[in-house]
Amino acid sequence: MSFALQALTGLAGASSLFLVACGLSVIFGVTRVVNFAHGSLFMLGAYLGWSLLRLLPHTPWGFGLGVAGAAIGVAAIGAVLEMAVLRRLYAAPELLQLLATFALVLIIQDCVQAIWGPAELSLPRPPFLRASITILGGRFPRYDLWLIMAGPLVLGLLHLLFARTRFGMVVRAATENRALVAAFGIDQRRLFTLVFSLGAGLAGLGGALSLPDGSANIGLDLRSITDAFVVVVVGGMGSIAGAYLAAVLIGVLQSLGLVWLPQGSLVLVFVIMAAVLVIRPQGLLGRAGSETGQPDRPTPMRAASAGGRIAFAVLVCALALAGSLAGPFWLAVLTEAVIAVLFAASLHVMLGPGGMISFGHAAWFGIGAYAAGLAATSLAAPLPISLLAAPVAAGLIALLIGQVVVRLSGVALAMLTLAFAQIAWAVAVQWTQLTGGDDGILGIWPGLTPRGYFLLCLAVCAIGTALLRQTLFAPFGLALRAARDAPLRAAASGLPIARLRLAAFVLSGTAAGLSGGLSAFAKGSVFPASLAIDRSVDALSMVLLGGVQSVSGPVIGALAYTGLFDTLLLASSHWRLWLGCALLALVLIRPQGLAGRGAGRAA
Amino acid sequence: MTLLRADDLSVAFGAHQALSEVSLSVAAGEMVAQIGPNGAGKSTLFNLLGGQLAAQSGRITLRGVTLAKADPAAFCRSGIGRIFQITRCFASMTVLACVQTAMLAHHRQIWRFLRPAERAFRPEALDVLARCGLGDQAGRDAASLAYPDQKRLELAVALASNPAVLLLDEPASGLAAPERLAMMRLVAELARQGIAVLFSEHDMQSVFGFADRIIVLHQGRVIATGTPSDIRTNPQVQDVYLGGNQPNE
Ligand SMILES: Nc1ncnc2c1ncn2[C@@H]1O[C@H](COP(=O)(O)OP(=O)(O)OP(=O)(O)O)[C@@H](O)[C@H]1O
Ligand SMILES: [Mg+2]
Numbered sequence: 001m002s003f004a005l006q007a008l009t010g011l012a013g014a015s016s017l018f019l020v021a022c023g024l025s026v027i028f029g030v031t032r033v034v035n036f037a038h039g040s041l042f043m044l045g046a047y048l049g050w051s052l053l054r055l056l057p058h059t060p061w062g063f064g065l066g067v068a069g070a071a072i073g074v075a076a077i078g079a080v081l082e083m084a085v086l087r088r089l090y091a092a093p094e095l096l097q098l099l100a101t102f103a104l105v106l107i108i109q110d111c112v113q114a115i116w117g118p119a120e121l122s123l124p125r126p127p128f129l130r131a132s133i134t135i136l137g138g139r140f141p142r143y144d145l146w147l148i149m150a151g152p153l154v155l156g157l158l159h160l161l162f163a164r165t166r167f168g169m170v171v172r173a174a175t176e177n178r179a180l181v182a183a184f185g186i187d188q189r190r191l192f193t194l195v196f197s198l199g200a201g202l203a204g205l206g207g208a209l210s211l212p213d214g215s216a217n218i219g220l221d222l223r224s225i226t227d228a229f230v231v232v233v234v235g236g237m238g239s240i241a242g243a244y245l246a247a248v249l250i251g252v253l254q255s256l257g258l259v260w261l262p263q264g265s266l267v268l269v270f271v272i273m274a275a276v277l278v279i280r281p282q283g284l285l286g287r288a289g290s291e292t293g294q295p296d297r298p299t300p301m302r303a304a305s306a307g308g309r310i311a312f313a314v315l316v317c318a319l320a321l322a323g324s325l326a327g328p329f330w331l332a333v334l335t336e337a338v339i340a341v342l343f344a345a346s347l348h349v350m351l352g353p354g355g356m357i358s359f360g361h362a363a364w365f366g367i368g369a370y371a372a373g374l375a376a377t378s379l380a381a382p383l384p385i386s387l388l389a390a391p392v393a394a395g396l397i398a399l400l401i402g403q404v405v406v407r408l409s410g411v412a413l414a415m416l417t418l419a420f421a422q423i424a425w426a427v428a429v430q431w432t433q434l435t436g437g438d439d440g441i442l443g444i445w446p447g448l449t450p451r452g453y454f455l456l457c458l459a460v461c462a463i464g465t466a467l468l469r470q471t472l473f474a475p476f477g478l479a480l481r482a483a484r485d486a487p488l489r490a491a492a493s494g495l496p497i498a499r500l501r502l503a504a505f506v507l508s509g510t511a512a513g514l515s516g517g518l519s520a521f522a523k524g525s526v527f528p529a530s531l532a533i534d535r536s537v538d539a540l541s542m543v544l545l546g547g548v549q550s551v552s553g554p555v556i557g558a559l560a561y562t563g564l565f566d567t568l569l570l571a572s573s574h575w576r577l578w579l580g581c582a583l584l585a586l587v588l589i590r591p592q593g594l595a596g597r598g599a600g601r602a603a
Numbered sequence: 604m605t606l607l608r609a610d611d612l613s614v615a616f617g618a619h620q621a622l623s624e625v626s627l628s629v630a631a632g633e634m635v636a637q638i639g640p641n642g643a644g645k646s647t648l649f650n651l652l653g654g655q656l657a658a659q660s661g662r663i664t665l666r667g668v669t670l671a672k673a674d675p676a677a678f679c680r681s682g683i684g685r686i687f688q689i690t691r692c693f694a695s696m697t698v699l700a701c702v703q704t705a706m707l708a709h710h711r712q713i714w715r716f717l718r719p720a721e722r723a724f725r726p727e728a729l730d731v732l733a734r735c736g737l738g739d740q741a742g743r744d745a746a747s748l749a750y751p752d753q754k755r756l757e758l759a760v761a762l763a764s765n766p767a768v769l770l771l772d773e774p775a776s777g778l779a780a781p782e783r784l785a786m787m788r789l790v791a792e793l794a795r796q797g798i799a800v801l802f803s804e805h806d807m808q809s810v811f812g813f814a815d816r817i818i819v820l821h822q823g824r825v826i827a828t829g830t831p832s833d834i835r836t837n838p839q840v841q842d843v844y845l846g847g848n849q850p851n852e
Pocket of ligand 2: 645646647688772
């Protein structure tokens with residue numbers, strides 16, 4: 001296929017990217033909420049579109065009607081979600097906003113599965129969708145030409161909406177200065193609902209339009225939200241023209257990359273994103289400072305008292321005892337729980353004292369798991385060496401990726417970590433020679449009895465967690481917290497902010513890698529799921545469940561969460577739904593976590 | 604002996620020329636005041652001198668050595684300490700730990716990961732706190748301090764780096780008259796010990812009562828500089844500033 005045709009395919013891809021991203025950008029611009037559930041709205045658009053288009057006549061008019069119907073349907077769902085959930089979150093710290101919207105992702109996923117079933121649904125393609133035309137000496141699908149035009153068309157319509165209508169003026173005013181809106185006596189609640197519903201409708205439109213080239217399936221939500229995050233961060237948060245520019249850049253390069261370096265096309269996306277962000281942290285057309293939402297207000301943090309240390313020691317002894325008595329099932333659960341404690345503690349370093357939200361912490365866990373698994377199987381290394389390979393590999397990659405990540409802050413940083421984790425996940429799936437792809441790596445055994453291995457995990461995780469806690473009250477930990485609490489003040493006192501954050505990032509990645517390595521031997525296998533987004537959210541949920549600002553938070557959170565999780569998994573096939581509801585309840589009712597003190601409130 | 608010198612500093616924010624060719628010098632033991640109406644560029648000048656902001660042209664030297672790249676940590680290490688107009692402290696720490704952290708940074712000991720920092724530079728930090736009148740507050744959470752004490756704490760944190768030059772952006776703003784006086788006395792005492800002090804202040808009693816020299820900024824330009832009595836009688840200054848803003852407002 002010629003270069004030009006490949007570029008055209010890229011432009012069609014760019015339109016799809018833009019449609020997902022622009023709604024996210026509009027919503028963020030006005031409400032300052034990063035809507036993690038935006039991909040779920042896209043997915044709903046695809047499913048609704050599928051249902052409507054099957055009923056409607058298979059003609060261009062029927063198609064247009066169905067697509068419009070899907071967009072309107074999703075806009076209505078968006079309005080309901082805004083009124084029921086989002087509205088309560090506008091004043092909450094951005095971390096809780098992200099978590100609450102992620103809870104919506106889980107809930108919507110289960111609902112979609114319940115309504116439409118788990119199978120992939122594709123549209124029968126009537127002749128008008130299959131037609132292709134001859135341009136530039138090659139055949140090009142006519143539907144893709146329509147798609148290419150849809151991007152600029154929507155961009156133009158949005159421009160007209162924002163430049164020419166009263167609603168648009170109010171939205172622009174709200175994007176620039178939120179206090180202004182209140183001052184003009186505009187009903188902020190209604191404005192936010194309308195804006196959210198507009199953004200949702202755009203996502204729904206994108207979902208329905210993606211049907212002829214793809215299908216409606218359960219994985220759409222996370223795939224499209226990652227794409228949208230990349231586009232929005234590269235384009236500049238809140239800038240619609242920036243989103244289109246970024247979509248074209250990424251769409252075309254991705255499409256050309258497929259031809260030039262088929263293996264590396266995903267890495268290419270990350271490299272583009274990193275390059276743009278290093279030069280312009282605010283994105284192509286974003287304005288400086290626009291990338292942060294509500295900062296988390298730091299609260300006092302005190303070293304564990306003597307009582308705390310004793311409680312920790314008692315807990316470790318109790319776990320050792322429980323492990324000695326437990327049957328095989330509970331022994332596996334306990335092993336998973338102690339590994340989860342180290343994983344959560346590693347995220348806590350970054351999230352709490354480091355002040356960096358990571359939505360891709362599974363990347364480090366998974367890299368550690370793969371490193372240990374490969375060392376044990378391909379290199380036939382002994383257990384200690386394989387376990388050592390895990391933190392070393394994760395730490396080195398964190399050192400590399402961290403160079404870009406620590407330059408950002410707030411939501412943009414969270415999105416970058418997520419994008420990196422998604423790319424690591426894709427590499428694990430695609431690089432079959434190394435990772436075995438979806439078949440994973442099997443036969444990773446520690447050469448110990450399950451009980452012996454549990455005790456090893458308990459020892460490593462207890463020591464690792466204790467050391468991480470220790471760091472937080474060592475000079476490094478103080479300096480790191482100073483850099484988070486008041487970066488200007490800290491820099492004026494001579495603290496190297498970027499290097500401190502990088503060190504925390506690497507420390508956090510290294511410890512997460514170790515927990516991943518331990519888990520590889522506990523399970524006997526490694527699959528791409530170990531670095532999937534669900535795993536990242538597990539980590540976040542554990543830390544938040546315990547409380548970000550409390551010392552014992554991650555320990556309590558991890559144990560409670562693993563307990564909750566195994567109970568849910570045993571009790572119900574709808575665990576996503578229940579977990580989502582539990583997270584929502586947590587965010588709305590007890591935002592400071594189980595172990596946190598004080599009366600921080602979300603609304 | 605001149606410690607800090609600035610020559611022809613200029614900076615613009617987009618089309619807005621915030622500072623044009625501002626020059627000044629501060630000697631050891633001297634208290635120099637910057638005055639000027641709101642938006643005159645006082646904080647911007649502090650940000651240039653503290654390394655928070657890069658000048659578009661001009662030069663900053665400390666003890667004759669040029670500070671070429673705007674880098675707050677490097678400026679701090681060469682001996683420039685500052686406090687901000689909007690008070691900032693490390694909200695997750697105790698009062699004592701705030702000062703200890705600054706001392707750890709000053710002594711390049713932040714890359715220690717295991718030994719608890721609790722006892723690091725404890726006597727020295729307590730001493731600085733006592734000098735700033737916070738001796739009995741050391742164990743409290745920094746975020747829970749009353750506003751005047753937060754200002755004192757920020758000064759203590761700045762002093763923890765043992766600076767030769769102190770940049771104080773409105774050290775006494777928001778304080779009631781007796782506290783304002785106490786704060787200015789504290790600053791004067793620091794100058795007497797040999798620190799070069801550049802401060803800005805809207806309260807004219809503090810300015811004329813404590814400054815050795817005064818620099819008047821207006822729309823980003825220095826319109827007058829001299830001793831308090833020179834400035835008091837300068838007609839241009841009367842016009843733009845003192846006229847509408849009686850001393851002891
Ligand atoms: N980061 C910035 N971007 C754009 N304009 C700025 C920025 N910082 C300051 N300015 C503008 O530069 C001018 C000088 O501001 P500056 O804060 O230095 O004034 P000031 O003399 O400290 O005033 P005040 O007495 O109110 O503290 C003002 O007009 C301000 O709006
Ligand atoms: Mg100022």
